[in-house]
Amino acid sequence: MAGAALRSFDRRGQPIDIATHDRLLYDEAYCLVARDVIHGVTVSTVWTGVPAPCLDPSSPPLIFQTAAFGAEVEEVFCRRYATETDAIAGHAEVVAEFRGART
Secondary structure (H helix, E strand, C coil): CCCCCCCCHHHHCEEEEEHHHHHHHHCCCHHHEEEECCCEEEEEEEECCCCCCCCCCCCCCCCEEEEECCCCCCCCCCCEEEEHHHHHHHHHHHHHHHHHHCC
């Protein structure tokens, strides 16, 4: 949306101003939820604080993201979550997938 204000949220999903978001974005300990390396693939889950575009405007903001990087990852891999609890569970699922196990 042109002219729309950028919305930012802390890890609890509470709205924050852009200055606070910018400060937190440089705090690696705040941003990093989890990171694992499995067979050369890095699975990283982070807080972004900025909602991913969503088709349903009534949905909660998706402010966490899990991505996988490495030679064994053949395509862009990204999952998004609204809560830290969901992000932690999602991270564990992705790690299990890359280990070849099913949860």
